[in-house]
Amino acid sequence: MHAYRTHNCAQLTKEAVGESVRLSGWVHRKRDHGGVLFVDLRDHYGITQVVADEDSPALQTLDALKLESVITIDGEVKARDAEAVNPNLPTGEIEVFARGVTVQSHADELPLIVNSAEDYPEETRLKYRFVDLRRERVHANIMLRNRVITSLRRRMTDQGFSEFQTPILGASSPEGARDYLVPSRLHPGTFYALPQAPQMFKQLLMVAGFDRYFQIAPCFRDEDLRADRSPEFYQLDFEMSFVTQEDVFNAIEPVLAGVFEEFADGKSVTPAGEFPRIPYAETMLKYGTDKPDLRNPIVIGDVTAHFEKSGFGIFEKIVGGGGVVRAIPAPNTNEKSRKFFDEMNDWARKEGFSGLGYVTRKQGEFGGPIAKNHGPENMQKIYDELGLGENDGLFFAAGKEKDALKLAGAARTRVGETLQLIEQDCFKFCWIVDFPMFEYDEELKKVDFSHNPFSMPQGEMEALESQDPLEIKAWQYDIVCNGYELSSGAIRNHRPDIMYKAFEIAGYSKEEVDANFSGMIEAFKLGAPPHGGSAPGIDRIVMLLADEPNIREVIAFPLNQRAQDLMMGAPSPVSNAQLRDVNIRLSGEALEAHKAASDAEKANVNTNAAKRDAPPQEG
Numbered sequence: 001m002h003a004y005r006t007h008n009c010a011q012l013t014k015e016a017v018g019e020s021v022r023l024s025g026w027v028h029r030k031r032d033h034g035g036v037l038f039v040d041l042r043d044h045y046g047i048t049q050v051v052a053d054e055d056s057p058a059l060q061t062l063d064a065l066k067l068e069s070v071i072t073i074d075g076e077v078k079a080r081d082a083e084a085v086n087p088n089l090p091t092g093e094i095e096v097f098a099r100g101v102t103v104q105s106h107a108d109e110l111p112l113i114v115n116s117a118e119d120y121p122e123e124t125r126l127k128y129r130f131v132d133l134r135r136e137r138v139h140a141n142i143m144l145r146n147r148v149i150t151s152l153r154r155r156m157t158d159q160g161f162s163e164f165q166t167p168i169l170g171a172s173s174p175e176g177a178r179d180y181l182v183p184s185r186l187h188p189g190t191f192y193a194l195p196q197a198p199q200m201f202k203q204l205l206m207v208a209g210f211d212r213y214f215q216i217a218p219c220f221r222d223e224d225l226r227a228d229r230s231p232e233f234y235q236l237d238f239e240m241s242f243v244t245q246e247d248v249f250n251a252i253e254p255v256l257a258g259v260f261e262e263f264a265d266g267k268s269v270t271p272a273g274e275f276p277r278i279p280y281a282e283t284m285l286k287y288g289t290d291k292p293d294l295r296n297p298i299v300i301g302d303v304t305a306h307f308e309k310s311g312f313g314i315f316e317k318i319v320g321g322g323g324v325v326r327a328i329p330a331p332n333t334n335e336k337s338r339k340f341f342d343e344m345n346d347w348a349r350k351e352g353f354s355g356l357g358y359v360t361r362k363q364g365e366f367g368g369p370i371a372k373n374h375g376p377e378n379m380q381k382i383y384d385e386l387g388l389g390e391n392d393g394l395f396f397a398a399g400k401e402k403d404a405l406k407l408a409g410a411a412r413t414r415v416g417e418t419l420q421l422i423e424q425d426c427f428k429f430c431w432i433v434d435f436p437m438f439e440y441d442e443e444l445k446k447v448d449f450s451h452n453p454f455s456m457p458q459g460e461m462e463a464l465e466s467q468d469p470l471e472i473k474a475w476q477y478d479i480v481c482n483g484y485e486l487s488s489g490a491i492r493n494h495r496p497d498i499m500y501k502a503f504e505i506a507g508y509s510k511e512e513v514d515a516n517f518s519g520m521i522e523a524f525k526l527g528a529p530p531h532g533g534s535a536p537g538i539d540r541i542v543m544l545l546a547d548e549p550n551i552r553e554v555i556a557f558p559l560n561q562r563a564q565d566l567m568m569g570a571p572s573p574v575s576n577a578q579l580r581d582v583n584i585r586l587s588g589e590a591l592e593a594h595k596a597a598s599d600a601e602k603a604n605v606n607t608n609a610a611k612r613d614a615p616p617q618e619g
Contacts, residue, residue, distance in 0.1 A: 001022055004022065005022050005072070006023075007021055007022075008045040009023055009043040009047055010047070010048075012048060012096070013093065013094065014079060017077050017079050017094060018076070020074070020076055021076070023041055023043075023050070023075075024070070024104070025041045025042050025043035025070070026043070026069070026070055027040075027062075027065055027066070027068060027069050027107075028040040028041065028114065029067070030065075030067070036053045037059060037062055038095075041096075046091065047091065049080075049086075049094075049095040050073050050075065050097075051096070052097070052098040056097065056099065057099065058073070058099065058100055059098075066107050067107065067110065067113075067114070068107040068131070069106050069107040070103075070107075071104060072102040072104060073096060073100070073101055074099055074100040074102075075098045075099050078094065078096070080092070080095055110131065111124055111128045111131060112131060114135050117135075122552075126560055126566045127567055129557055129558075133556065138553065141546045144263065144546055144554070147263065149234075152255065152259055155254070155258055159254070159255065161212040161238060162210060163213075164205060164210070165215055166201035166202065166217065167195070168195060168218070169192040170201075171192070171519075172191065177222065179194065180194040180220045181193055183583070184582070185583075195218075196219055196220065196221050197217070197535060198215070198219075200519060200520055202237060203239065203531065204520070205239065206239055206240075206241045210241075211241045212239075212241070215237050216237075217236075217237040217535070218234055219232070221233075225562075225563065228550075230558060231559055231563045233537060234537075235535040236255075236535060236537075236538055237535040240531060240532060240533055241530070242531070244532075245433070245475055245491055245532065248491070248534060249275070249431065249477075252479070252534060256272075256429065256479070256481075257271055257429070260427050260481075266425070267425045267427060268426040268427070275479075276431070277433050278430055278431065278432055281434070284405060285300065286300055287299070288407075288408040288409020288411075288412055289483075291478075291480050291484065291485045292430065293413070293422070295423040295428050295483075296416035296421060296483075297416075297423075298416050298421065300326050300408045300412055301326065302326060303326070303396075304324045304325045304326075307319050307398075310374050311373040311374055311375055313373070315398050322400075323398060323399050323404065324404050325404070326398070326404050326405065326408035328411045328415060329386060329392055329393075329415075330392065330393035330395060331389075331419070332419075333391070334361070334390075344356050344395060344414065344418075347414060348411065353403070354399065356396070356397060356411055358370070358396065359393065359394045361391060364390040366379050370396065395411055397411060427481055427544065429480070430480050431479060432480060433477045434458075434473045434474075435478075436450045436470065436473060436474070437458075438450055439470065440470060446506075446507055447469050447507070448507070451474065451476055451488070452488065453506070454492055456474065456490070456491045456494070457493070458474065458475055459472065461495075461501060464498065464501045464502060465501070475490055476489070476490040477489050477534070482544060484543075484544060485540075486541060487536040487537060488535075489532065489533055490534075491532035494528040494529065500513060573597040
């Protein structure tokens with residue numbers, strides 16, 4: 001018989017009744033029924049009920065064990081009584097009568113209870129993540145992640161993509177977020193950078209003649225964290241040669257739709273080939289964001305023209321000063337009191353906006369100061385244009401275009417959630433396309449790249465030479481699902497002459513481009529194919545499929561919101577010898593922080609040593 005198990009804790013069924021078996025796992029739960037002890041034994045695969053009574057030599061040992069101790073059980077499989085069958089477990093028709101027990105490891109008092117769904121502070125969960133990972137929900141999330149990655153890899157291979165690995169130690173780039181830097185021991189004063197994405201390397205693979213590349217790529221960005229963002233993350237990175245934007249869409253839609261259908265647990269998924277394509281300008285107008293949640297049926301309207309001349313002086317003044325007025329419908333709010341509308345206005349002010357105007361409508365009657373001053377006939381024109389009914393309310397976001405757009409987008413989400421309009425049990429995908437190549441930077445008073453400087457401009461060199469830069473669109477696209485951006489992508493600019501011209505428009509000299517992007521430019525001068533790709537975020541995909549609000553719930557060992565690993569104590573001070581080894585000398589605040597952290601670490605080590613050396617207490 002195997003040293004630890006003949007079966008795992010999800011294998012035994014009624015067909016095994018009468019067999020002698022050996023199981024190993026963690027003590028998940030214990031129930032004492034007056035001389036009969038029931039123990040739920042848990043391993044990675046599931047749970048088996050173990051029973052011991054006064055005839056079992058294992059009873060005394062099992063009774064004394066704390067939860068989460070690791071044991072090996074020798075016993076006999078027995079059928080449960082009909083009334084004791086648990087249909088929710090694969091092993092629910094049987095139990096194992098314990099004839100012997102070996103304790104592999106005793107557990108001390110637990111920092112959190114594994115067999116409970118009770119919530120614990122994130123600090124506790126992350127510090128003891130190895131215990132937290134034993135809990136059913138978190139364990140299931142990590143296994144879902146495993147299956148999703150396996151499925152993605154298979155689907156990409158089936159599409160003819162080849163998997164390659166790109167370097168982790170690379171060069172720092174002036175574009176994008178902050179890099180995580182790694183000092184070089186062999187080359188004093190120089191640094192590697194951990195990859196924010198394998199962008200240049202995957203493009204160079206295309207230049208090298210590999211036609212379809214992908215990898216499950218680790219990426220690192222030193223940026224402020226949110227619920228859907230982690231400083232280290234993984235993405236399905238891919239690139240293709242001799243492709244148009246449509247070719248990229250046709251390649252990745254079946255992969256994403258297929259994975260979501262496979263793991264959607266009955267939820268509907270936008271079919272491959274039917275992802276809507278929404279131009280950037282349209283999504284910003286209709287939804288107030290370039291990450292629209294299409295489950296929300298509310299569509300924002302531009303009603304600026306209706307208030308150029310109006311009895312409502314505030315809006316007329318805003319429009320006269322170059323501002324805009326955006327309208328956010330609130331369907332079927334005839335039963336809502338004035339309080340609902342006032343609370344929305346209060347919410348807008350708490351979000352840092354000047355306020356959210358509104359009009360009520362009940363059985364065709366308009367209400368509120370805006371309707372009173374603008375007049376019922378003029379209000380009816382707005383309602384007719386927006387396709388609204390006699391019981392629909394309306395909110396207004398007015399001001400400078402950028403501010404009104406931001407408020408309208410946030411209000412659309414708020415109204416949709418408050419009125420419970422968000423469609424459930426579905427995953428709605430879309431492409432956001434036709435991003436502007438350039439934008440005007442108000443702070444620097446200059447034209448700059450709006451998104452990705454390495455995208456191919458639509459119209460290529462002719463567009464750069466003949467069009468207003470702010471009118472030029474890029475072959476650039478985002479994949480969005482349920483309001484989350486899964487990835488950005490583009491058809492790349494593979495021609496040095498077009499790249500120099502694009503950077504010139506943004507105020508960069510040829511010498512600056514050569515200095516900052518020499519590897520890419522030189523490669524393109526030696527024969528580069530047209531190419532493009534994207535990189536859907538795996539963590540966000542799993543977060544959506546697991547229906548989790550926080551990305552840390554689907555990462556095995558995540559950092560906290562301050563980019564700290566509470567379990568391993570990273571980032572941590574290093575010895576002065578290690579600093580000398582990489583030719584680094586600390587000064588100022590960094591030196592003080594290093595000394596304080598080192599002193600704290602030494603004190604902690606001394607305290608733990610004292611605890612180990614202290615004589616055991618009596619009692």
